[in-house]
Amino acid sequence: MQRVYEVMFIVRPDVADEDVDKLIASLEQTVTGGGGKVRSTEKLGKRKLAYLVRRFNDGNYILLTIDADGSLIAELERRLRVSEPVIKFITVRMDEEEKRLAKVRAIRATKKKVSAIPVAEAPAAEAAPAPATPAAETTTQASA
């Protein structure tokens, strides 16, 4: 049961770029080795921290989007906790959120189709990007 997670972590600002890349590579290895999949890696760059973290004022933010198991996430977090350059991390579970967003978008797509029919005559109905349902086609034909 793969769940979608977003792992954001902060690396110390005084760490060289190549070391950061090495760190990210090793984390990705952990994920793929444990049966997960890395969806994307984003480097958000150096940012000023909102408060002092381990006596640092800014840090390098990195975001990993992962498909993984719960136990794999525990392992990943353990590694982040232990690794010296990482000063903070947060893991957020995103699969329920994605499901909800998909549902909302689906509802919105159907709503658009339904409202497009009576408002517009044939031309606008054809211009609707969503694939026309059989019901929509029959009603436009009846009104035309």
Place this chain on the structure above:
Amino acid sequence: MADETTTPANPRPEAPAGRPAGPGGGGRGPGGPGGPGGRKFFRRKKVCKFCTEKIDAISYRDVRLLQGFVAERGKIVPRRLTGVCTTHQRRLTKAIKQARNIALLPFAARF
């Protein structure tokens, strides 16, 4: 309402629709738009920004959006001031707390 079930010989001459001096502000009326907040007149109806603009996902990552709902000292602004609806306020709070944890927003600012 606990108040209304007191005895008819009510010692306190409090009008039923009186000014709720305490935390009455919002939520008394049946889903009133933000509530009078101590006055008899309605303030102009505030609408939920997320509902009107149809913003679905409130992520802890978009700091600019979240900063609009955080006061100068870093405290989360109550929804009776911003006009946000309950569901979105809950999601917003969660996102702000996540952002605070990852040092994108301060816990307490402007010492």
